[in-house]
Amino acid sequence: MRIKEKVRLKYLDAIRTFAVLLIILVHFNNSLVDFGITIANNNYLIKDSFAGWSLGTVGVSLFFVISGAALMVGYSDEFNIVMYLKKRLKSIYPLSYINVCDVSCTSFFL
16 A cells, blocks of 8 residues: 655645634734733734634634645545544543543542
8 A cells, every 4th residue: 555645735835724723823912911011111013803703713713724735635535434443542542541541630639
């Protein structure tokens, strides 16, 4: 079985990077307010909203839409639901098992 090389779409990566930067900026803004830091007598580095839209909400929505588009392009040739679910289970199960053990041990000692 020959493994097909994945295609990176740089424009999708660029838009996703922009969305992540919006999210980071909103969290940074909120931390300035939480710690009482002011810059030029202003609590925020930038305005938290633009045209009535929260920049954090726009960033998260944009990130999910672009990630879905990247998945669609990646699986456009042939999609096998069984193989997809096996790969997802293989990648998620070990971490969830570690998480369950960690929470069980932590709750036992509390």
